[in-house]
Amino acid sequence: MENYLYAIVMGIAVGVINRVLMLRNDHRNYPTYPHGHLTHLSLGFMAAALGAVAVPAIAEADYTAATFLVLAAQQFRDIRNMERETLNRLEETKMVLRGADYIEGIARVFEARNYLVILSALVTSGLVVYLNFIYALAGAVVCVLFSLCLMNGKFIGDIAEVEKAELYFDGSLLKINDIVFNNVGLPQVRKKILDEGLGVIIKPKDDNARLTLDALGQRMAIIHDVVSILGSKVEVDEKELTPMARKDPDKGYLALYIVANEPDLEILIDVIKKVPVLESAYNTTLKTFLGRKAAD
Amino acid sequence: MDIGLHGVILAIVTTDANKICGGTCPIFAAHGDEEKEELGFKLARVLGGTVHDLGNGVYIICRHH
16 A cells, blocks of 8 residues: 555656656747746646556556546646637737647647656556566656657758848839748838848758748748747837748748847847747658659 | 738828729829828828838738738
């Protein structure tokens, strides 16, 4: 019986540690600090408790309890809805939107991380019950490393090259290379864009990357991350300075322009390279037979 | 979800009213480019729109969603 207590305590501890390690606060400022963190740590604790209790419940042949735990674990699906709802509400007051793809990606990640917490707590407590603490410790380390590995997805820098580009006006049309962004009527706004605007092109490394960058959600995610670090001079009633990402339909690369509060081109390029590739936008067409044929 | 600009024409400012053939939005005639720019700017701020230059002496003020 005492062994079960140790198993549950250790399972919960490993689960909570895992959740803490997966809870990052970066430039995107989400989840918000401190209350958003508190919410997720609390949910992480509950997930860890569920996972830690499962094996002792089964070992005691308490199958009703085990079934109940599975039902309780299903409640974590609501985390995705909770995140989606919160982020969608926040979109209403944002001038530069995250976009549905980014929101879905974030919501999915938060849900998945709680399942990882359940898994790490379950493995740890199971190893304590059936083997010993040493194996449990090793299992916990493996689970935590596995969770951290899943956090390291691909970035735009892995699938594309980001280069400086020149903004210019062809009459009233704002352009980079042959890509048209917008028609800017007022001369003073054109001057401001030429003086303060930054332009880059994002060249995909292969056809998979081209399709990924083609996704509107991925483009919105890039713009959102850039604005969250460099800021934007777009105002409620002055939409001329809205940052945009447009595609060259023939060559497949993207051009991005922004009038930033911090007009630092090097940082802009670095930020774009570190934008995550969204799960919903990530494309692996070249791994398929027909995709490779089409790319010939 | 769309990241593009699209919307409605709120007003037209022109130095040559003969180039406008009807429509449902107000048309403002300006005497010269300077007045056209001034009118375009003010209308855009009042209406919450964006000024676009059609290149033939006509500005359209659009609202984008």
